[in-house]
Structures are given as structure tokens and as C-alpha cells.
Amino acid sequence: MGEWSGRRAGRLETGTALVRAPGPRLADGIVTHVERRPVDTGLAARQHGAYVDALRAAGWRVRAVAPADRCPDAVFVEDALVVAGDTAVLCRSGALGRRAELEGAERAALDLGLRLSRIKEPGTLDGGDVLQVGDTVYVGRGARTNEEGVCQLAHLMGGRRVVPVATDGTLHLKSVMAALPDGSLIGLPQHVDTSVLPCLRVVPEPSGAHVVRLGPEHLLMAASAPRTAELLAADGWRVTVVDISEFEALEGCVTCLSVLVPGIL
Ligand SMILES: CN(C)C(=N)NCCC[C@H](N)C(=O)O
Numbered sequence: 001m002g003e004w005s006g007r008r009a010g011r012l013e014t015g016t017a018l019v020r021a022p023g024p025r026l027a028d029g030i031v032t033h034v035e036r037r038p039v040d041t042g043l044a045a046r047q048h049g050a051y052v053d054a055l056r057a058a059g060w061r062v063r064a065v066a067p068a069d070r071c072p073d074a075v076f077v078e079d080a081l082v083v084a085g086d087t088a089v090l091c092r093s094g095a096l097g098r099r100a101e102l103e104g105a106e107r108a109a110l111d112l113g114l115r116l117s118r119i120k121e122p123g124t125l126d127g128g129d130v131l132q133v134g135d136t137v138y139v140g141r142g143a144r145t146n147e148e149g150v151c152q153l154a155h156l157m158g159g160r161r162v163v164p165v166a167t168d169g170t171l172h173l174k175s176v177m178a179a180l181p182d183g184s185l186i187g188l189p190q191h192v193d194t195s196v197l198p199c200l201r202v203v204p205e206p207s208g209a210h211v212v213r214l215g216p217e218h219l220l221m222a223a224s225a226p227r228t229a230e231l232l233a234a235d236g237w238r239v240t241v242v243d244i245s246e247f248e249a250l251e252g253c254v255t256c257l258s259v260l261v262p263g264i265l
Contacts, residue, residue: 001054002223002241015263017060018108020077021067022048022247028072029250030095032143032171037249044246048075051242051257058214058240060260063111066104073098075247076256078174079126079144080105082153083261084137088114089156094124094144105259112261117156125149128172128256133179136161140173140192166193174255178211180219180237186211186228203228210253212260214240222254 027039052062068074073095080101082089088109090102109116119125129140130153137157139150141164154162170176170191177187177200186201187209194200203209208228212220217236221229223243233239244254 001050015060016112016261017055017062018065018077018259019052019062019257020065020074022075023067023069025072030073031251034251039246039249047244047246054220054240054242058218065108068101068104071101074101076252078256078259079128081109081259082127082130083259084157086115088116090118091125091127092119092123093126119149119152123149123152125153126172128174131173131179133183136163138163138165140165140167142167163196165196167191171251176209178209181213181216210255212254220254224248
């Protein structure tokens with residue numbers, strides 16, 4: 001784990017982070033936009049441990065979602081569950097092979113006392129397509145999330161502004177776009193319909209578009225985005241960096257590995 005220091009001092013924010021440890025079939029995870037390469041599962045387990053340590057060090061209570069060992073991509077727990085306020089929405093992936101991941105996620109949401117809703121057929125929605133920024137929820141419409149899924153989510157978001165964003169050539173909206181804690185957007189404009197967005201600051205490398213908001217001034221980013229980390233640190237953000245190369249080999253990123261439930265319960 002590394003640090004880039006900007007001028008802002010980080011404050012601890014408490015909340016719960018749901019994570020799911022990588023399973024034995026991780027190396028068989030789906031790849032769509034990258035060429036398959038071997039995944040070192042031992043290294044992946046260590047990288048996941050360091051990711052969890054970074055969440056804890058930033059003040060998050062970490063809870064493990066029950067394993068789904070038959071599902072290679074279950075470690076990307078963000079795709080199974082969207083949490084907004086006191087509601088958890090169980091997703092329905094556009095990838096058939098990922099639909100069996102929901103059981104543990106449902107249990108974890110109930111254990112946190114969240115109200116449970118679910119996306120129903122014919123809707124499809126992956127959590128990786130849902131980017132919440134204050135009162136606005138941007139939802140990527142593309143390979144994994146369809147129009148019906150966006151509409152069902154909008155209905156469950158209780159009055160928040162839901163903005164569908166057409167995506168192209170990317171797995172998820174959050175593969176190419178992130179929000180900083182001040183609400184500003186960063187990312188790769190060539191993959192999203194920017195006409196529905198406020199300005200989108202272009203990042204210099206693909207994984208620079210992946211940011212977890214650890215705290216009001218604190219970001220978690222991947223080691224594969226050093227130029228973006230440097231830029232953001234120069235802007236005053238505190239940036240913690242983790243190496244997640246084995247998850248990136250499967251088109252994962254820092255956001256996919258957790259669901260953050262802010263301390264509102
Ligand atoms: C924001 N991103 C990228 C995610 N939330 N999920 C990544 C899932 C990767 C997995 N191999 C798959 O293809 O489903």
C-alpha cells in the first residue's frame with residue numbers, strides 16, 4: 001500500500017465495507033475487453049488482503065460476504081448489490097454466469113439492517129454501472145445494464161435524480177468514470193455519452209478512472225494509475241494506492257472489490 005500526499009488532511013469516516021474474498025475459480029473470471037492472461041491466485045489473495053487493510057486503515061469496518069466459490073467473479077461484489085441510504089438493491093447481472101452470486105450479498109445486506117429490493121426480469125443491472133454522486137445517480141446503460149434495469153433502479157431510488165448514461169466499448173460505467181468526494185467527475189469521455197454529464201475531467205490512463213472514496217478527502221486508487229494519482233494528490237487529495245494487478249487482469253478495478261455502506265445506520 002502506498003500514499004500520495006496532497007495538502008488536505010484526511011479525516012476518518014466510519015461505515016461498513018462489504019467485501020468477498022477471491023474464490024478458488026478466480027482465474028476463470030469473465031474477460032470481455034482485454035485478452036485473457038493467467039491469474040496468480042496466491043498473489044490475488046495477498047492483494048485482496050492489502051485492499052482490505054487499506055479500507056480498515058481509513059476507518060471502515062470490514063464485513064465479509066459469504067463465499068460463492070462456484071462463481072469466479074464473486075470477488076467483484078460491487079456488481080451484486082447497490083446500497084443507497086437504507087435500501088439495498090440486489091442486482092440482476094446482464095452476464096448470466098454472474099446471477100448465482102446474490103445469495104451471500106442478500107444475507108450481508110439483511111445483517112446490516114438494510115431494506116431489500118431487487119431488480120426483476122426483464123431488467124438487468126450490474127452495480128458497476130451505478131455511480132452515486134450526492135443526489136444524482138448516474139447509471140450506465142450498456143452490455144450489463146438495460147433500459148428496464150435503469151428504470152427499475154430509478155423507481156427504487158426514492159426521488160433522487162437518475163441519469164442514464166449510454167456507454168460504449170466498456171464493461172461498466174465505473175470502468176471509465178468516477179466521482180471525487182467534491183462531486184466532480186473524472187474519466188474517459190470516449191466511452192460515455194458526455195452530453196448528459198456535467199464536465200468530465202480526462203484522466204491520463206485508463207485505471208485513473210477508478211476511485212474509491214475512502215473519506216471526505218481521501219481516495220483509494222490502483223497502482224496502475226500513477227500519473228492520475230500524482231495529479232489528484234497535487235490537487236490536494238490524499239491518495240492511498242494498492243496493487244490489484246490480478247483483479248485488473250479480469251477487468252476488475254478498485255471500486256468492484258467492495259460495497260461501501262456509509263455510517264448512517
Ligand atoms: C466497475 N467494474 C469494472 C466492476 N464493477 N466489475 C468488474 C467485473 C469484472 C468481471 N470479470 C466481469 O466481467 O463481470
